[in-house]
Amino acid sequence: MYSEFYKIWSFWGIPVYIHWSTALFSILLALSSVLLGIQMIFFVLGVLFLLLLHEYGHAFFARRFGYEVEQIELFPMFGVCSYETPNDEYEEAIVVWGGVVAQFSLFLPVMLLLVVMGMSPFPVLNALLFVFAYFNVILMGFNLIPFPPLDGTRAWNLLPIYVQKRVEMREEKKGRFPK
Ligand SMILES: [Zn+2]
Numbered sequence: 001m002y003s004e005f006y007k008i009w010s011f012w013g014i015p016v017y018i019h020w021s022t023a024l025f026s027i028l029l030a031l032s033s034v035l036l037g038i039q040m041i042f043f044v045l046g047v048l049f050l051l052l053l054h055e056y057g058h059a060f061f062a063r064r065f066g067y068e069v070e071q072i073e074l075f076p077m078f079g080v081c082s083y084e085t086p087n088d089e090y091e092e093a094i095v096v097w098g099g100v101v102a103q104f105s106l107f108l109p110v111m112l113l114l115v116v117m118g119m120s121p122f123p124v125l126n127a128l129l130f131v132f133a134y135f136n137v138i139l140m141g142f143n144l145i146p147f148p149p150l151d152g153t154r155a156w157n158l159l160p161i162y163v164q165k166r167v168e169m170r171e172e173k174k175g176r177f178p179k
Pocket of ligand 1 (some may be wrong): 054058094099136151
């Protein structure tokens with residue numbers, strides 16, 4: 001079934017599969033390091049780490065609500081986290097936000113570090129800082145565009161769902177304690 005995928009990792013009981021095109025794409029980009037410098041390898045590793053972090057963000061929130069997380073797949077520019085479909089649209093919207101939340105939790109400290117300290121004297125480290133701050137914020141923005149299959153398609157439902165949930169809770173309270 002997974003002949004097109006290679007299992008590269010299993011962390012927190014979640015197997016991570018990498019699609020062959022991701023492997024090929026990564027190797028080609030890393031090979032370009034011959035021309036562009038060793039930092040290209042770190043750029044590629046940083047992007048893969050970011051994609052992985054995003055999917056683990058979905059996995060974290062899915063597990064928090066008690067849903068089964070099956071696997072994570074990595075493609076060249078995106079990942080897929082397969083989890084049991086939540087039976088509550090509020091919980092689903094939170095799980096959808098999980099990916100961007102995980103990215104943001106890396107973006108914030110790295111961006112603060114860059115604002116205070118600036119780039120380092122080490123090109124290899126700078127490649128990672130660049131990915132975790134600038135590339136990261138672009139990826140987050142892109143992912144939140146409301147266009148399938150991006151997370152933005154479902155993420156923005158959270159606000160109306162939350163408002164409705166609050167209204168329902170208030171109604172319930174009123175019903176329980178009649179004046
Ligand atoms: Zn996502």
